[in-house]
Amino acid sequence: MTSQPQHEHPFWDGCARGVVRVQLCDDCGGYSLLARAACPACLSETMRWVDSPGRGTIESVTRVHRPPSRELPSGYGLAVVRLDEGPSVLARADPDELWIGQRTTIGFSDETTGGRRLPVALPA
Numbered sequence: 001m002t003s004q005p006q007h008e009h010p011f012w013d014g015c016a017r018g019v020v021r022v023q024l025c026d027d028c029g030g031y032s033l034l035a036r037a038a039c040p041a042c043l044s045e046t047m048r049w050v051d052s053p054g055r056g057t058i059e060s061v062t063r064v065h066r067p068p069s070r071e072l073p074s075g076y077g078l079a080v081v082r083l084d085e086g087p088s089v090l091a092r093a094d095p096d097e098l099w100i101g102q103r104t105t106i107g108f109s110d111e112t113t114g115g116r117r118l119p120v121a122l123p124a
């Protein structure tokens, strides 16, 4: 049993198999990364999980010197990536190789943190 809500598992299940998953609204075509019972744009309840190509643009990139978990090293890189579908996703990143506005592709860590493969922003 985990503390994570059941409806968020499809995102992490996607990460485990190397795919970014987002929710698509069948009524308005909007996307959401966070698991939602209703579309944030039109309130439709027809959201379903789909695979994303995992391409986007770096919105922010930084180093985290006080990691939130002992499994993460001090000074690890973290980026906010705006997916082409619209939602943004947090991803591990190398701040020496990535910059704001750069195109990126989401890959996934080989090792797990907290039992999960984490998204990794890579130069496109």
Ligand SMILES: [Zn+2]
Residues within 6 Å of the ligand: 025, 026, 027, 028, 029, 030, 039, 040, 041, 042, 043, 044
């Ligand atoms: Zn909608």
